Amino acid sequence: MLVHKDRSKSSYGEGDRTPGAYRLSDVTITGSAHRPPSPGDVHSDMTALLDFINEDVDQNYELLKIALAHHRFVWIHPFGNGNGRVGRLLTYAAMRRQGFSEAVGYRALNPTAVFGDNREMYYERLGDADSLEPEALIRWSSYVLEGLIADLGKLSLLGKQDFVTEGLLLPAISRGLRSARFTAEEAKALAIIARKIEAKAAHLEEAFPGSRATRSQSIRRLLDRGIIEPIGDGKRTYRLRLAPSELTTLLVRQLDEMRFLPRILRDAE
Numbered sequence: 001m002l003v004h005k006d007r008s009k010s011s012y013g014e015g016d017r018t019p020g021a022y023r024l025s026d027v028t029i030t031g032s033a034h035r036p037p038s039p040g041d042v043h044s045d046m047t048a049l050l051d052f053i054n055e056d057v058d059q060n061y062e063l064l065k066i067a068l069a070h071h072r073f074v075w076i077h078p079f080g081n082g083n084g085r086v087g088r089l090l091t092y093a094a095m096r097r098q099g100f101s102e103a104v105g106y107r108a109l110n111p112t113a114v115f116g117d118n119r120e121m122y123y124e125r126l127g128d129a130d131s132l133e134p135e136a137l138i139r140w141s142s143y144v145l146e147g148l149i150a151d152l153g154k155l156s157l158l159g160k161q162d163f164v165t166e167g168l169l170l171p172a173i174s175r176g177l178r179s180a181r182f183t184a185e186e187a188k189a190l191a192i193i194a195r196k197i198e199a200k201a202a203h204l205e206e207a208f209p210g211s212r213a214t215r216s217q218s219i220r221r222l223l224d225r226g227i228i229e230p231i232g233d234g235k236r237t238y239r240l241r242l243a244p245s246e247l248t249t250l251l252v253r254q255l256d257e258m259r260f261l262p263r264i265l266r267d268a269e
Contacts, residue, residue: 016081022046023080031123034130036077045076053094062098066091067144068137070111071129088115113154114147116264154260161197167258169194169240172250181246186222190240190247193228198239 018024022042028035037045053069070091077083091111115122121143129140157163170191177187189207193199201212201219208215219238222228229241242251255261 016079018080022078025080027077027080029077032127032130034075034127036075042076042078046078049073049076059098063095063100063145063148064141066094066098066111067141069094070115070144071126071137071140074126075130075132088112091115110151111144111148112262112264113151114144114262116262117147119264158260165194168251168254172247172254175250175254176246181250185218186227189218189222190227193238193240198231198237200237 016023022039024039026036026038049069049072052065052072055065057065070087073087073090074083079086088111095111125140125143129136157167173182173187173190173194176182176190177184182190185207189204192203192207196203201215204215204219208218219228223230223238226241226245227247228238231237231239240247242248252261
């Protein structure tokens with residue numbers, strides 16, 4: 001409830017008459033034929049939903065349970081405003097509890113990758129399941145699980161060094177060169193480091209020709225800007241610093257161009 005209360009103080013001019021509490025009036029959902037339960041039924045419906053979420057099931061069915069819980073939360077529409085945001089937070093929390101959103105590994109799934117990528121499809125699938133008919137709920141669950149599988153495929157690609165280097169890092173560096181963030185020499189040096197993962201100063205001679213002192217000055221400028229960072233005891237070996245740095249926005253734009261980011265991130269939601 002506290003999450004909803006905080007989010008109700010939105011910078012987008014939205015609000016809730018009863019922040020942090022269930023709604024006390026009937027609501028409608030724009031573009032939907034579904035009419036959420038009356039205020040008098042919200043508390044009991046939410047209690048049943050939370051009991052369902054907390055129910056122990058075989059791990060093979062956890063994602064299925066989470067998919068059904070997301071739909072039922074939106075179907076109940078327990079708050080006057082912010083139900084979509086709270087629903088995504090609830091789903092994310094449920095996934096984290098089951099270990100499906102760990103910070104590392106291929107279990108780092110994010111439901112926003114499904115619910116936020118194609119909003120039209122999301123609402124269409126939600127509306128189809130509003131009848132609560134078994135076949136419709138199966139279609140909804142299939143939609144969610146297929147989306148998570150697709151997201152898992154993207155995570156798998158991001159675990160492959162060749163893909164990260166050739167598909168993400170090098171295009172981001174080229175983008176920085178085109179936008180004049182990097183000189184041609186700097187872009188060349190960054191590309192060398194990207195391919196080697198860890199590069200010594202001598203490896204950058206091709207990018208920064210001339211004396212050792214001149215090369216050291218060029219490397220120092222990249223260090224001072226936070227684009228690369230030293231590693232190891234001697235501190236003469238370097239790697240790219242992906243965040244926070246000038247590379248960060250370039251990488252985000254490249255990920256967006258590759259359709260690795262949900263479209264909702266572009267919206268004011």
